[in-house]
Amino acid sequence: MTPPARPLVMGIVNVTPDSFSDGGEHLDAARAIAHGHALIAAGADWLDIGGESTRPGAEPVSEADELARVIPVIEGLADTGIPLSIDTMKPGVARAAMRAGASLWNDVFALRADGALAAAAELGCRVCLMHMQGRPQTMQANPAYDDVVGEVEAFLLQRADAAMAAGIARERIWLDPGIGFGKTVDHNLALMRSLPRLAGHGFPILFGASRKRFIAALDADAPADKRLGGSIAAALHAARSGAGMIRVHDVRETVQALTVEAAIQGES
Numbered sequence: 001m002t003p004p005a006r007p008l009v010m011g012i013v014n015v016t017p018d019s020f021s022d023g024g025e026h027l028d029a030a031r032a033i034a035h036g037h038a039l040i041a042a043g044a045d046w047l048d049i050g051g052e053s054t055r056p057g058a059e060p061v062s063e064a065d066e067l068a069r070v071i072p073v074i075e076g077l078a079d080t081g082i083p084l085s086i087d088t089m090k091p092g093v094a095r096a097a098m099r100a101g102a103s104l105w106n107d108v109f110a111l112r113a114d115g116a117l118a119a120a121a122e123l124g125c126r127v128c129l130m131h132m133q134g135r136p137q138t139m140q141a142n143p144a145y146d147d148v149v150g151e152v153e154a155f156l157l158q159r160a161d162a163a164m165a166a167g168i169a170r171e172r173i174w175l176d177p178g179i180g181f182g183k184t185v186d187h188n189l190a191l192m193r194s195l196p197r198l199a200g201h202g203f204p205i206l207f208g209a210s211r212k213r214f215i216a217a218l219d220a221d222a223p224a225d226k227r228l229g230g231s232i233a234a235a236l237h238a239a240r241s242g243a244g245m246i247r248v249h250d251v252r253e254t255v256q257a258l259t260v261e262a263a264i265q266g267e268s
């Protein structure tokens with residue numbers, strides 16, 4: 001029996017300075033590479049490498065600092081056979097990442113930075129276009145929509161059109177509703193319910209809810225390291241809704257949950 005299809009699992013590799021060490025960039029890169037290897041051993045299909053936190057309230061990072069963080073990690077993970085994604089809003093970082101061995105530009109800013117569309121077209125890489133209302137520093141201050149599902153869908157389709165007009169092939173484009181990026185709990189839940197509709201446009205869907213704050217809001221303020229149950233619930237829902245890739249911290253547990261879910265659903 002061939003195993004039924006499950007979505008791909010993208011493991012998150014954060015390369016941000018460790019506040020508990022003064023070991024500097026080499027130590028941070030070595031740790032991130034080791035973490036990437038561990039995620040591959042746990043079953044990751046992709047790795048997403050990011051050097052600028054986009055969590056609510058996070059401050060921007062300079063291009064030089066972001067490059068110094070992520071490029072050694074991409075180089076260190078380039079020969080594993082597992083495809084690599086770069087989580088960045090900066091065309092310069094995306095360019096260097098592709099040279100170092102990445103093949104997907106995961107852009108929470110959806111290629112709206114100056115020169116981003118042209119860079120992605122020239123690089124010939126895959127792109128993930130994510131919806132975000134506002135900027136990371138302020139996006140959770142007062143998220144507001146008349147129709148969150150309609151507005152996020154229209155934005156993503158408009159960005160996909162812009163990407164194709166710039167010369168990015170349709171089959172290279174992924175869409176992501178951006179759970180937690182300028183959204184209340186109710187906005188996030190509405191977007192999760194609407195995933196089948198978003199998947200209906202023919203673009204593959206990338207979905208990320210791992211350890212996000214809406215889980216804490218539904219479960220007594222659970223801290224980030226106590227949100228695995230909620231993360232898996234969201235991943236299973238996304239799988240059932242047609243998502244093609246799930247971005248997570250807890251790779252082993254998510255792969256197991258998705259594999260069991262796919263076996264139960266059986267081949268259709």
Ligand code: 7PJ
Nearest residue numbers: 054055106128130176178179208
């Ligand atoms: C996402 C992301 C997401 C995509 C982050 C966090 C915040 N990229 N980068 N989708 N989230 N495509 O992991 O909590 O949801 S950073």
